[in-house]
Amino acid sequence: MSLTLPITDVTPDDWRMAAHLRPLIRTLRPALTDADFDRFAVEAHAQGLVFTAAYDGDGTCLAVATHRVLATSRGRILFVDDLVTDPGHRRAGTGARLVAHLTARARDARCDAVELDSGVTNHAAHRFYHARRMRITALHLALDLTGGPGAFAAPRPPLDHPRRT
Template sequence: MRGVELTTTDIAPTDAAMATDVAPLIRTLRPALTEDAFTAFATRAHAQGLVFTAGYDPAGTCLAVATHRVLATSRGLLLYVDDLVTAEHARSGGIGARMFAVLEERARAAGCTRIELDSGVTNHHAHRFYHAHRMAITALHFGRAL
């Protein structure tokens, strides 16, 4: 996989690729998200500025998806990554690193000074990936179900 070329494109909720390419990968991270719930989420989140970026190999197979948005915060502009997922068969082949590089390029182009994301506390593989890409643990994220 290391030599695989990756082409990225943004996918809109009305694009057929949202259901065929993006949704299956996002649902590997969020298995409780039904097809209908994903469609509703994608439409609503896109309207709020969420961008769905898919990474394709030369054969047109979607190998990775990143969802992200630019946020204005009291600390300046940042690119917040909601999701970054690589297809299971393509993991550890450099695809995630290529997607991360795309996110970094987009952040710089948008005038962001940071990239931020949350990662589940038990997702140790992702933590290793983020540490390898010079990301630091800078906060704890707290939540409470209502």
């Protein structure tokens, strides 16, 4: 791999979103259908999510990161929602270069930190992030409101009634 790695932002209306980014994100999130991904990409982009892809010199998409700058009580952060490298191109330095790119963007945006969540069983990713001097600073908790298997979901009030607090 050359020392330069073309890294570019891709918007939902760009043909590369469906052709390159969607398949890679779905390796990380296999339950996401093509249609679900397309809806997610449009809605999340409108909310400020940026889709950044790393390509090789032949135009093959090697890795994708989705991220946004957030103002939080902890300061400005560049939050990485997803970061995935094509399984056939892992351990070639692409993910590290993409993290370095995101870190530079965070500095340019005057962020105080780069943060992300990583699944508790994704030990290979944990090793990768620790090697980039990232540390565990929080435990992410979630309450599933969809009523799916194993979820605790309170009955939803009808839409014409205000939600009780």
